[in-house]
Amino acid sequence: MEQMPIGLMVHVTDEVKTALDKVQALGIPTAQILFVVEDWLDRSKWAKAAEQLQSHAVKVTAMFVGFAEESYADIPTIREHVGLVPDKYRDARTEKILVMSDFAKTLGIKELAAHIGFVPEDRDSPTYKAVRDAMRKICDYIYDNDQQVFALETGQETARALHGFIHDCNRMNLGVNFDPANMILYGSGNPIEALDLLGHHLLSVHCKDGKWPQQPGTLGTEFPLGEGEVGIENYIAKLKEVGYTGPLTIEREISGEQQLRDIARAKELLERLR
Numbered sequence: 001m002e003q004m005p006i007g008l009m010v011h012v013t014d015e016v017k018t019a020l021d022k023v024q025a026l027g028i029p030t031a032q033i034l035f036v037v038e039d040w041l042d043r044s045k046w047a048k049a050a051e052q053l054q055s056h057a058v059k060v061t062a063m064f065v066g067f068a069e070e071s072y073a074d075i076p077t078i079r080e081h082v083g084l085v086p087d088k089y090r091d092a093r094t095e096k097i098l099v100m101s102d103f104a105k106t107l108g109i110k111e112l113a114a115h116i117g118f119v120p121e122d123r124d125s126p127t128y129k130a131v132r133d134a135m136r137k138i139c140d141y142i143y144d145n146d147q148q149v150f151a152l153e154t155g156q157e158t159a160r161a162l163h164g165f166i167h168d169c170n171r172m173n174l175g176v177n178f179d180p181a182n183m184i185l186y187g188s189g190n191p192i193e194a195l196d197l198l199g200h201h202l203l204s205v206h207c208k209d210g211k212w213p214q215q216p217g218t219l220g221t222e223f224p225l226g227e228g229e230v231g232i233e234n235y236i237a238k239l240k241e242v243g244y245t246g247p248l249t250i251e252r253e254i255s256g257e258q259q260l261r262d263i264a265r266a267k268e269l270l271e272r273l274r
């Protein structure tokens with residue numbers, strides 16, 4: 001694969017082929033695919049998905065896993081419903097991720113990724129230890145599935161907290177999917193500086209932009225790539241500095257014609273900067 005190929009984050013709403021056709025129509029060679037886990041636990045659906053994925057020109061570089069009850073409406077809702085951090089969801093979701101690892105193996109995808117929720121800052125808290133143990137269980141299981149790796153989406157906690165968590169999990173196949181805009185949207189720190197700490201743990205990255213929250217405790221606002229406060233030129237330069245050569249996966253979390261226009265412009269911008 002060429003260095004820093006452009007990629008696109010797409011959601012599977014019906015079939016894998018539909019999602020990848022969208023990527024291909026934009027002239028983008030790679031994709032990360034988000035699957036809502038509960039739609040794909042039925043193994044009888046996997047062979048058709050694998051056939052569509054493996055015969056498609058677009059190369060899939062990661063499987064993102066999302067859960068049916070997740071909502072990103074505001075910070076309290078995210079705390080309550082996203083990922084492995086909420087106690088009420090953890091055990092069941094851990095088991096579901098193991099099934100998705102089997103699905104990824106069937107598809108030939110080597111990287112799984114997810115938001116696991118706001119990792120607690122207190123490393124002695126029972127929730128922190130329980131999330132760490134769940135993460136270890138996932139890493140050990142997926143390693144036995146073609147040595148898969150797991151990428152933690154950045155941004156809901158500080159880079160220091162995430163770095164500490166990766167260290168405490170102590171698994172070689174655990175790293176990050178770095179999203180610079182999330183650091184800004186959640187008010188969790190300067191993304192370029194965060195790469196000094198997390199640069200050695202990059203498995204993949206998102207190219208997304210945004211502006212800081214107006215008030216503490218609220219979410220910032222996503223903007224088209226190059227129009228927010230990430231500083232995309234500095235971001236790409238920093239990725240090169242830390243030795244990252246993987247896909248530059250564009251993420252634009254709106255829909256419709258405007259999304260397609262923004263993605264096309266983001267692609268042009270990245271092709272100039274990479």
Ligand code: MG
Binds near residue numbers: 179182206208251
């Ligand atoms: Mg992202």
